[in-house]
Structures are given as C-alpha cells and as structure tokens.
Amino acid sequence: MPLKVVTAGESHGPGLTTIVEGLPAGLELDQEAIDGDMARRQLGHGRGGRMKIEKDSAQVTAGVRHGRTMGGPIALQVANRDYKNWEERMNPWPVEADVPEVHLPRPGHADLAGVQKFGFTDVRNVLERASARETAARVAGGALAKAFLTALGVSVVSHVTQIGSVRAPELEAEPALDAFAGVDASPVRCLDADATKAMVGEINVLRKRNESIGGIFEVRAYGLVPGLGSHVSWEQRLDGVIAGALLSIQAAKGVGLGDGFDLAGRPGSEAHDEIFYSEERGYYRETNRSGGLEGGMTTGEPLVARVAMKPIPTLTKPLRSVDIATKEPAQALRERTDSCVVPAAGVVGEAMLAIVLAGAYRDKFGGDHIDDVRAAVEAYCTRIGWKPRS
Ligand SMILES: Cc1cc2nc3c(=O)[nH]c(=O)nc-3n(C[C@H](O)[C@H](O)[C@H](O)COP(=O)(O)O)c2cc1C
Numbered sequence: 001m002p003l004k005v006v007t008a009g010e011s012h013g014p015g016l017t018t019i020v021e022g023l024p025a026g027l028e029l030d031q032e033a034i035d036g037d038m039a040r041r042q043l044g045h046g047r048g049g050r051m052k053i054e055k056d057s058a059q060v061t062a063g064v065r066h067g068r069t070m071g072g073p074i075a076l077q078v079a080n081r082d083y084k085n086w087e088e089r090m091n092p093w094p095v096e097a098d099v100p101e102v103h104l105p106r107p108g109h110a111d112l113a114g115v116q117k118f119g120f121t122d123v124r125n126v127l128e129r130a131s132a133r134e135t136a137a138r139v140a141g142g143a144l145a146k147a148f149l150t151a152l153g154v155s156v157v158s159h160v161t162q163i164g165s166v167r168a169p170e171l172e173a174e175p176a177l178d179a180f181a182g183v184d185a186s187p188v189r190c191l192d193a194d195a196t197k198a199m200v201g202e203i204n205v206l207r208k209r210n211e212s213i214g215g216i217f218e219v220r221a222y223g224l225v226p227g228l229g230s231h232v233s234w235e236q237r238l239d240g241v242i243a244g245a246l247l248s249i250q251a252a253k254g255v256g257l258g259d260g261f262d263l264a265g266r267p268g269s270e271a272h273d274e275i276f277y278s279e280e281r282g283y284y285r286e287t288n289r290s291g292g293l294e295g296g297m298t299t300g301e302p303l304v305a306r307v308a309m310k311p312i313p314t315l316t317k318p319l320r321s322v323d324i325a326t327k328e329p330a331q332a333l334r335e336r337t338d339s340c341v342v343p344a345a346g347v348v349g350e351a352m353l354a355i356v357l358a359g360a361y362r363d364k365f366g367g368d369h370i371d372d373v374r375a376a377v378e379a380y381c382t383r384i385g386w387k388p389r390s
C-alpha cells in the first residue's frame with residue numbers, strides 16, 4: 001500500500017492536521033527531528049510578520065506509542081498561534097459579530113478561480129485553504145516519511161540555487177551528502193557564501209520597491225536503491241509522480257529532473273550517463289545528468305530535482321483587479337505578506353520528495369514491520385548485486 005498523506009486546516013483557523021497512512025509498525029520517531037523540520041520551514045530571509053507569531057510544533061495524537069509506530073494511521077496537529085487574532089473571522093461556528101467579506105482577488109493567487117468554482121461571495125473562503133500555511137502540515141507528514149527513509153539509509157536534503165536574478169555557482173560534479181550540512185545556517189539556505197550575500201541584497205532591494213521575489217531550489221535524495229517506480233505504466237513512472245508532488249507546492253511553477261531543461265539543447269552524447277561496472281562498485285555512472293531517474297525508475301545515483309518558484313502574488317503595491325461584489329476596477333487585496341519564500345519552499349520540497357520516495361519503497365517492498373521492510377530491501381540489493389551508497 002502506498003503512503004497516503006492528507007492535510008486539513010486553514011491559514012488562520014484553529015490549526016492544521018496531518019494524517020499519514022501506510023507506514024509500517026516499529027518505526028522509531030523522534031519529536032525533535034519532526035520539530036527540527038518544522039522550524040527549518042520557517043527559516044529564510046524575506047518572510048513576513050506571520051513567522052514572528054508562529055513557532056511550529058507537530059504533536060502526535062494517534063498511531064504512535066512510546067516513540068514507535070503501530071502500523072495504523074498517524075495523526076499530527078499543528079496549532080495556529082495567530083488564531084487568537086482571528087477568532088471571530090475564522091470561528092468554525094457562527095459568531096454574533098458582523099464579519100466583513102473579502103472582495104478583492106489577487107492576481108496569481110487562488111482567489112478568483114476559487115470563488116468562481118465554489119460559488120462563494122467571500123474570497124476568504126478560498127484564500128484560507130489555498131494559503132501555503134498548509135505546507136506546515138506537509139512538512140509534519142514529510143518528517144515521518146523521512147524517518148522511514150532514514151531507517152533504510154536514505155537522506156533527503158535541499159538548497160537554494162537562485163533568488164530573483166542571482167544564481168549560485170553550479171555545484172561540483174556530484175557533491176557528497178555532507179556538503180549540505182551547513183545549508184540552514186545561510187539566511188537564504190544557499191551553499192555559496194558570496195551568492196548568499198548577493199541573494200540577501202536582491203531581496204532587500206526588491207522588497208523596498210514593493211516587489212516580491214521568486215527563485216529556484218534544488219532537492220536531492222541520497223542512498224536510494226535502483227528500480228523504485230516503474231516503466232510499465234504512466235502512473236507508476238516516478239519522474240512524473242515526483243514532478244507532480246513538487247509542482248503541487250504553492251507558487252511552484254517548473255520542475256527539472258537532473259539537467260532538466262538544459263538537456264533539450266544538447267546532443268545525445270552529452271545528455272546521458274554512460275554505464276560502467278567494477279567488481280568493487282557494481283554498476284555505476286561517472287555523470288548524473290539524468291538526476292538519478294531513467295525510464296521512470298531510480299538508477300541508484302543521487303536523485304536531483306530543481307523547482308522554479310514564481311514571485312509571491314500578494315504585493316505591497318497591489319496589482320489591478322476587480323471588486324467581485326461591484327465588478328468595478330479595484331486594486332487587489334493588500335495584506336501582510338512574505339516577499340520571498342524560496343528557502344522555506346526548499347524544506348517543503350524535501351517533505352514532498354520524501355513522501356513520494358517513502359511511498360515508492362512501500363509499493364516495492366511492502367512489510368508490516370520496519371524490520372520486514374529492511375529485510376526485503378537487503379534481499380533485493382543482494383539479488384541485483386547492489387551496494388548501498390550514500
Ligand atoms: C512557504 C510559502 C509561503 C508563501 N507565502 C505567501 C504570502 O505570504 N503571500 C502570498 O500571496 N503568497 C504566498 N505564497 C504563495 C501562494 O500560496 C501561492 O502563490 C498561491 O497558493 C497560488 O498558487 P500557485 O502560485 O501555485 O498558482 C507562499 C508560498 C509558499 C510555498
């Protein structure tokens with residue numbers, strides 16, 4: 001059974017809930033590791049006032065006993081500290097106060113299509129759920145997927161490669177996992193010190209101009225076995241599943257796997273990864289242009305995905321819009337907002353990739369207890385002569 005992660009909750013409602021279904025029993029979980037990811041998602045230069053209010057923690061309320069999973073659905077709860085400021089506007093039950101409706105849809109947000117689709121007169125009924133506050137719940141679920149992957153020797157990391165017009169230098173041919181150790185110490189989660197400075201400067205300059213800023217993050221997974229996913233049918237192709245999961249992140253607009261869009265302009269001899277074999281290493285590649293995916297399956301090389309994020313839609317100098325009550329021209333809703341969220345989105349990208357990869361391991365190896373899964377992975381590695389890599 002694949003891993004299922006469902007989230008519920010509105011941005012300014014009482015809180016968020018995540019249900020994770022499909023993890024094996026016996027998996028050790030760690031509150032610090034879960035909350036470590038929750039805190040990492042709140043990082044990054046360019047975030048707005050909301051991050052000063054929230055201090056996210058995901059509390060387990062079902063499916064775990066004495067630090068280990070029991071094989072049933074796991075429930076996690078994340079409180080919205082800001083709810084105390086929104087109790088009248090966001091109360092699940094009717095209130096006496098007259099709560100004004102929002103009528104000014106923001107270009108680039110879910111506002112207009114959402115009210116049209118559901119027949120609402122109040123944009124708030126859309127924006128509350130469309131808000132990327134929901135990514136806190138994804139990261140909570142992703143932390144459990146990461147715990148499962150860690151038990152199988154798989155690590156998922158991310159870093160920022162571009163903010164606005166500033167690009168970090170290309171990474172060396174294939175960086176080792178420990179190259180990412182210090183990335184969270186950078187205010188923009190970038191590996192390069194000079195690029196970091198320039199990125200922070202870019203955010204400051206654009207923010208002063210009432211602009212918002214996009215960029216690119218890269219997410220990587222190390223220690224995968226070859227053969228996750230499948231070439232046999234379209235919905236099992238892991239490249240498609242990964243791209244879909246990453247594109248589902250709010251404001252994500254493009255995904256490149258491996259060398260991605262650059263491959264389109266190269267001759268074939270410079271686009272693929274030649275195959276080698278030695279007794280010591282088994283099959284291996286000297287390049288990783290494919291980003292660890294061929295034919296919809298993992299190759300066992302590091303999995304590399306890049307995600308392009310558009311600039312945030314809410315602008316401090318709003319774009320033109322229409323009042324949906326009067327149909328008169330108006331300025332879009334102007335409210336508290338982030339100006340750049342690429343560093344935070346990288347952590348969400350880790351969660352989404354971890355959820356997909358954990359599901360792929362569940363699909364391929366089954367098992368009721370984590371020891372069953374480990375044994376199945378080991379048996380498979382023995383059959384194909386694969387030596388685990390990090
Ligand atoms: C971590 C994170 C924080 C975000 N913060 C804001 C914000 O403060 N204001 C805003 O207008 N959009 C913000 N966004 C982007 C919107 O949620 C997103 O553009 C919107 O849901 C529309 O989705 P789409 O851009 O994928 O079409 C944020 C996105 C992420 C990933």
Ligand SMILES: C=C(O[C@@H]1CC(C(=O)O)=C[C@@H](OP(=O)(O)O)[C@H]1O)C(=O)O
Nearest residue numbers: 048050130131132133136250336337338
């Ligand atoms: C709350 C989070 O992100 C929010 C995502 C978001 C949006 O429109 O997507 C709008 C902002 O919310 P607010 O209107 O309360 O300032 C962000 O802060 C978060 O990441 O935890």
